[in-house]
Amino acid sequence: LVLVVDFGAQYAQLIARRVREARVYSEIVPHTMPVAEMLAKQPTAIILSGGPSSVYAEGAPRIDADLFTAGTPVFGMCYGFQLMAQNLGGTVSPTGAREYGRTPMTVGEPGTLLADLPGEHRVWMSHGDSVTAAPEGFAVLASTDVTPVAAFENTDRRLAGVQWHPEVLHSEHGQEVLERFLVDIAGCRQTWTMVNIVEEQVERIRAEVGDARVISALSGGVDSAVSTALVQRAIGDQLTAVFVDHGLLREGEAEQVKQDYVAATGVDLKVVDAREQFLGHLAGVTDPETKRKIIGREFIRVFEAAEREVLATPGPPVKFLVQGTLYPDVVESGGGAGTSNIKSHHNVGGLPEDLEFSLIEPLRTLFKDEVREVGRQLGIPEAIVARHPFPGPGLAIRIIGAVDEERLAILRAADAIVRQETTAAGLDGEIWQFPVVLLADVRSVGVQGDGRTYGHPVVLRPVSSEDAMTADWTRLPYDVLERISTRITNEVAEVNRVVLDVTSKPPGTIEWE
Ligand code: XMP
Secondary structure (H helix, E strand, O other), rough: OOEEEEEEOOOOOHHHHHHHHHHOEEEEEOOOOOOHHHHHHHOEEEEEOOOOOOOOOOOOOOOHHHHHOOOOEEEEHHHHHHHHHHHOEEEEEOOOEEEEEEEEEEEEOOOOOOOOOOEEEEEEEOOOEEEEEEEOOOOEEEEEEOOHHHEEEEEOOOOOEEEEOOOOOOOHHHHHHHHHHHHHOOOOOOOHHHHHHHHHHHHHHHHOOOOOOOEEEEEEOOHHHHHHHHHHHHHHEEEEEEEEEEEOOOOHHHHHHHHHHHHHHHOOEEEEEOOHHHHHOOOOOOOOHHHHHOOOOOOHHHHHHHHHHHHHHHOOEEEEOOOOHHHHHHHHHOOOOOOEEEOOOHHOOOOOOOOOEEEEOOOOOHHHHHHHHHHHHOOHHHHHOOOOOOOOHHHHEEOOOOHHHHHHHHHHHHHHHHHHHHHHHOOOOOOEEEEOOOOOOOOEEEEEOEEEEEEEEEEOOOEEEOOOOOOEEOOHHHHHHHHHHHHHHHHHOOEEEEOOOOOOOOOOOOOOO
């Protein structure tokens, strides 16, 4: 276990991911956690993240100096590096010279941390203060025009630090530097794999569940597909998965869940065909928030009814509910690694008042790319594992205007073409998400064959993002855009115009509603 101490920068999650990419398990802890508590977790190493502030700023986060004498290897990055320098008797000076962005750096004596790296390379910097003198006993390894001490190490004490951000892709050799610390200085073993995770979780779930029964809701997304498959691997038919088909998924997606997913995982799946019910309630509704509310409400109603049916079938008590919570959600809500117990919100629909489900959240420690890897280990079809994020309300919020079968069919056909072409062009990896939006109440004049048309536009909304909080429009190659446009206007009769959304987020959101 490597602990990443979060000093409030947005980089802690990225550092934790990079450590895991080096096949060493990592967890994030807040800098307010007492050092004794950190050490009680018996970490193999501790990494201090960057932070927004100067070590001289009022209220700047500190760390207890005991951390550096405990014998546990410590690596400081940026703010963490400066904290180390200050605590260990080096000098941090508010030189006033800022370095920001890609910065050329000169390696002097490379030591262990920078061994075999080019003498000059570029690293990502973001700081105001600089370390001007290394602590006693520490070797200075590199410098820049502005920063005399850009990296230092003391291999006897197994302490090291760098002024830059090795976790950022713009830092050349960043991952190598991180691995040098983890492996060569701290002695971590690179054994973290998704195979181990599957085995561990299967055992843990079996022990926790015993003979009880478990319910899971499958949405068609990656997280619920993987968490459900993991639980089914552990307890087999004690699990019932419920898939509410609300009719708002894209072409082929419901079938993938109902057929391919079931075939691959052997899960006992209860499919509720609620398409008419959802479309009935959505009829004539154009307001985005109203659409969302209706879909949320109906989903709970349908799921509760299915739950009651499962509860009514003879067998051991149903005690658990599976949830696909991921590590970033846990970190962001300030939570630890334990499991929580909820009073199910489902009891509003007429379940016994005192019915409580415990949550099983087998993905609580994982990042999204790790979840996909677990999914592959479990044999879930690639078409599901590689899926881009898709909103719960589905295509309903990609039809601008009222939702009906006919409009859904138009959008599904256009969306399917987009997915085929981006996949064929090998672009799925660099696109975060690619909504296709039907402007159902807009018509424009066109000409096709020898006749005038009066059809609908569709909007292409490909975006690149790290976390959906901010996003940029993806610069798709013109030839791909051309193929998409030609195919949609030829193959989808009701659409005579294809337009591209070139708005970043902010100010636009990713979805149109
Ligand atoms: P926006 O449009 O707010 O979307 O930039 C950010 C991310 O959230 C997804 N999204 C939703 N997901 N229920 C969901 O489960 C919703 O109501 C919903 N609205 C937006 C969106 O697809 C994007 O990934």
